[in-house]
Amino acid sequence: MDIGSDELSIETPASPSSTVVMGVAERERTSPLEIEPLYETIDPDALDRLFPNDGSVRITFEYSGYLVTVHGNGHIEIRDVGIDIGE
Template sequence: MISLEDRLPSEAVVNAVSDIEDSDVTDLPPLYGAIDTDALDALFTGDAATSVTFEYSGYTVTVEDNEVVFVQQ
């Protein structure tokens, strides 16, 4: 679990997965191959309750409106 802490959701997802894999973010496949990163970031700019789950680099990633990223294998 990672807090977004002033990061875009797309950045937080890549950072969370790179932390789990103990690798550099540049070693991961592009996130835009799994989800539209602009749409992902736009979903979390308002106050509406939102939750998005998708597959990325062998993980199930969930971004929630409380600004938390969950990554599960």
């Protein structure tokens, strides 16, 4: 794992949107209720309908100061916005 990044895999029944919110809250060391609502950045229901899939779809978006990538296989990356993905 790169310094400044977290990689999460959905291995529980949690939805991708819930996993993103929980992951960012964990990075911020705060309650999920204390960070901006996900719906202000992306439609959580649409995100949940897209994933998991056959692996052909991936979406990246900025949320609460982090660059979030959700892969079709359920893998989720949460990186500081300033971290280059190629690092």
